[in-house]
Amino acid sequence: MKDHRFPRIPPGLPLAQILGPLSHALELTEGQPVGHCLRCCYIGTRIGDALNLPEAEMDDLFYTLLLKDLGCSSNASQVSQTYLADDIAFKNTFKTLPDSPVAALRFVLSGTGPKADLPRRIRALANVLRNGGQIVNDIIETRCQRGAAIAKRLHFSPSVQDGISNLDEHWNGKGWPNGLSGEAIPLASRIALLSQLVDVIHHARGRKAAMDEVAGRSGGRFDPELVEIFKRLAKDPDFWADLEDPDIEFLVLSRGAALHQRPVNADFLDEVAAAFANVVDAKSRFTADHSDRVTLYTDMIATQLGHSAQHRRWLRRAALLHDLGKLGVSNQILDKPGALDAAEWQAIRAHPAAGSEILKRITAFADMAPIARSHHERLDGGGYPDGLTAEALPLDVRIVTVADVFDALSAHRPYRDALPMDEVFDILDRETGTAFDADCVAALKSGLGRLQSVRGARNA
Ligand SMILES: [Fe+2]
Ligand SMILES: [Fe+2]
Numbered sequence: 294m295k296d297h298r299f300p301r302i303p304p305g306l307p308l309a310q311i312l313g314p315l316s317h318a319l320e321l322t323e324g325q326p327v328g329h330c331l332r333c334c335y336i337g338t339r340i341g342d343a344l345n346l347p348e349a350e351m352d353d354l355f356y357t358l359l360l361k362d363l364g365c366s367s368n369a370s371q372v373s374q375t376y377l378a379d380d381i382a383f384k385n386t387f388k389t390l391p392d393s394p395v396a397a398l399r400f401v402l403s404g405t406g407p408k409a410d411l412p413r414r415i416r417a418l419a420n421v422l423r424n425g426g427q428i429v430n431d432i433i434e435t436r437c438q439r440g441a442a443i444a445k446r447l448h449f450s451p452s453v454q455d456g457i458s459n460l461d462e463h464w465n466g467k468g469w470p471n472g473l474s475g476e477a478i479p480l481a482s483r484i485a486l487l488s489q490l491v492d493v494i495h496h497a498r499g500r501k502a503a504m505d506e507v508a509g510r511s512g513g514r515f516d517p518e519l520v521e522i523f524k525r526l527a528k529d530p531d532f533w534a535d536l537e538d539p540d541i542e543f544l545v546l547s548r549g550a551a552l553h554q555r556p557v558n559a560d561f562l563d564e565v566a567a568a569f570a571n572v573v574d575a576k577s578r579f580t581a582d583h584s585d586r587v588t589l590y591t592d593m594i595a596t597q598l599g600h601s602a603q604h605r606r607w608l609r610r611a612a613l614l615h616d617l618g619k620l621g622v623s624n625q626i627l628d629k630p631g632a633l634d635a636a637e638w639q640a641i642r643a644h645p646a647a648g649s650e651i652l653k654r655i656t657a658f659a660d661m662a663p664i665a666r667s668h669h670e671r672l673d674g675g676g677y678p679d680g681l682t683a684e685a686l687p688l689d690v691r692i693v694t695v696a697d698v699f700d701a702l703s704a705h706r707p708y709r710d711a712l713p714m715d716e717v718f719d720i721l722d723r724e725t726g727t728a729f730d731a732d733c734v735a736a737l738k739s740g741l742g743r744l745q746s747v748r749g750a751r752n753a
Contacts (some may be wrong), residue, residue: 295308296679297514300525307551307552307556307557308556308557309355309359309545309550309552310546310551310655310656310657311557311562311565311655311656311658312356312359312360312565312656313331313334313359313542313543313545313551313658314544314651315565315569315651315655315658316330316331316359316362316429316574317651317654318332318569318572318620318648318651319362319365319572319620320361320362320619321381321618321620321621321647322362322365322366322369322381322384322572322576322620322621322708323362323381323384323388324382324385325385325492325493325668326496328541328542329492329493329496329542329583330358330359330360330361330362331359331542331545332488332492332536332541332545332663333353333358333359333361333485333488333489333492334358334429334488334545335535335536335541335544335545335548336487336491336492336523336526336536336652337354337355337357337481337484337485337487337488338351338355338358338545338548338550339526339532339699340484340487340488340519340523340526341354341355341484341511342521343522343525343526344522346481347556348350348549348550349453350480351550351721352550353449353453353456353481354453354456354480354481354484354550354552356388356449356453356550356660357452357453357456357457357481357482357484357485357552358481358484358485358488359660360440360443360444360447360449360453360457361440361456361457361460361489362437362440363386363439363440363443363444363572363604364435364438364440364442364443364525365436365440365572366437366439366459366572366573366575366576366620367435367436367439367575367576368432368436368439369384369435369575369576369577369624370433370576370577370624370628371431371432371435371707372384372624373623373624373625374431374624375417375420375432375629376401376404376405376417377405377406377407377408377409377413377414377417377423378404378405378406378407378625379623379624379625380480380623380624380625381623382623383404385493385598386400386404387491388489388490388493389490389494389497389613392463392510392513392514398424401418401421401422401425402418402570403523403533404687405417405418405421406418411483411586413447419427421579425747426452426708430469430693431470433461433469434469434470437457437458437459437460437461437470438458438485439519439575439655440457440458440460441454441455441457442487442607443568443571443572443632444457446567446568446571447564447565447568447608448561448564449521450676452479452481453481453484454483455479455481456479456481456485458490459471459479459480459482460482460486461484461521462474462478462482462486463478463486463487463513463514463515464478464483464512464513464514464515464516464517465512465513465514467513467514467515475516475576478516483516483519484519484708485512486515487507487515487516487520487523490503490506490507490510490514490557491503491507491523492536493532494506495536500527500533504524505526505661506529507523507524508520508522508524508717517577524567525693529701542654557657559606562610562658563606563609563610565730566609566614566658567585567613568673569613569614569617570584570585570588570613570614571584572620573616573617573619573620576619576620576622576624576627577624577627577628578628579627579628579704579705579706580616580619580627583701583704584612584613584616585613586700586704587612587615587616587643587693587696587697587700588609588612588613589691589696590695590696590699590700590737590740591608591611591612591693591696592608592609592611592612592734593696593736593737593740593741593744594692594695594696594733594736594737594740595608595692596740597735597736597737597739598692598732598733598736599741607661607688608692608693608695610658610661610666611661611664611665611689611693612693612696614648614652614658614661614713615648615664615665615668615693615697616643616644616648616665616668617647617648617651617652617665618643618645618646618647618648618649618650618651618665619644621643621644621647622641622643622644623640626641628707629708630707630708631705631708632708638723642669642677642678643678645665645666645668645669645677645678646666646678648662648665649662649663649666650663651664652665662692663687663690664689664690666678666679667679667681667686667694668690668693668694668697669694669697670680670685670686670690670694671694671724671727671728671729672686672691672726672727672728672729672730673727673728675727676728683751686730688730688733691729691730692730692736694730694733694734695729695733695737696737698721698728698729699717699721701736702717702720702721703717704714718738721733721734721737
């Protein structure tokens with residue numbers, strides 16, 4: 294691939310044009326239907342308009358709504374392990390529960406360990422019933438803190454960070470993690486919580502159900518003033534028609550706040566890619582830092598193969614985002630200590646296409662989609678998802694494939710310990726030419742050798 298094929302970043306590309314489509318990655322982890330974050334953005338900014346919020350506050354509200362789920366992957370393992378359940382389905386149902394202890398108890402009793410054997414299920418239930426409040430608090434706190442930290446990393450204001458970290462506080466003080474109440478909860482958090490439920494219920498059960506659920510929680514979960522504003526909005530059929538418009542992305546990204554904010558430069562694109570790599574890696578402790586290490590090995594191979602600095606920068610972003618689609622895979626599968634069954638394999642095999650579909654929507658990352666889609670292909674056609682063969686696999690895909698498999702073999706996995714280096718290289722050598730590109734494997738070895746000799750010299 295020649296350097297001239299790398300598109301320059303369009304001048305003045307607004308931030309929302311990147312983060313809007315990228316928000317689809319966040320809803321994958323929460324089990325929400327496609328467009329959930331964008332629709333929340335629409336609902337919440339309509340409420341912000343009705344409140345006549347000043348422009349700067351609207352901008353912060355817009356990004357709080359769009360990125361409210363930034364920390365969502367960080368508690369997926371916790372949810373999956375504690376409740377012995379598919380974290381994605383569990384979180385989805387949790388959001389729609391009525392605000393009553395009886396409903397919560399019923400949900401816990403039916404949702405904990407639905408497929409686990411009886412002794413494991415009893416142990417999990419005993420733990421949940423004994424420590425329920427603290428468990429929910431910890432799970433939500435993890436998500437809040439992580440989400441706010443990533444927003445900070447992306448240089449969003451403290452008000453966006455606070456908006457994200459207080460998303461689950463309830464007006465009546467019965468929310469999490471700090472039990473804030475009333476106006477002590479940031480306005481953006483109150484709006485986001487209401488918007489979230491409207492979209493979830495509207496999508497599952499229609500307009501009337503959404504209106505009823507919101508009205509029934511006025512003064513409980515929700516700020517009564519916001520509920521009244523929502524009721525007025527909900528009388529307008531155009532409000533619902535917009536929400537049901539398949540082109541909601543265009544609608545949201547055309548709104549005032551989406552067009553403000555800073556234009557994006559190359560440094561910021563690096564940060565966005567790194568931040569979303571963190572979101573992916575946080576999903577499972579077995580993949581902690583995986584995307585970062587794959588990026589390191591990718592860059593090592595690309596350097597050895599003589600890629601230019603500009604080409605390497607592009608490829609580093611592609612490596613950071615290669616596993617974006619894993620956000621849609623349940624931790625019951627990612628963290629499973631044993632062999633996967635056919636359905637579980639199918640879910641794993643779907644992640645390259647899922648990541649690629651999201652990247653395709655983002656102008657600045659669209660040309661990286663083929664790398665996300667093809668990083669599990671093999672030269673002999675035995676890979677997935679498309680069974681491509683050597684002639685259809687460009688050098689950049691082959692580089693990321695070798696970097697990815699090297700990290701997978703040399704890292705601890707739920708079903709085995711990290712393999713010793715000799716064994717890792719035996720496997721790579723055995724499959725070189727059939728699965729992996731010989732030049733890429735040689736470049737990786739050479740890069741690792743150089744790293745080793747630099748370290749040796751430093752320690753001498
Ligand atoms: Fe992958
Ligand atoms: Fe990977």
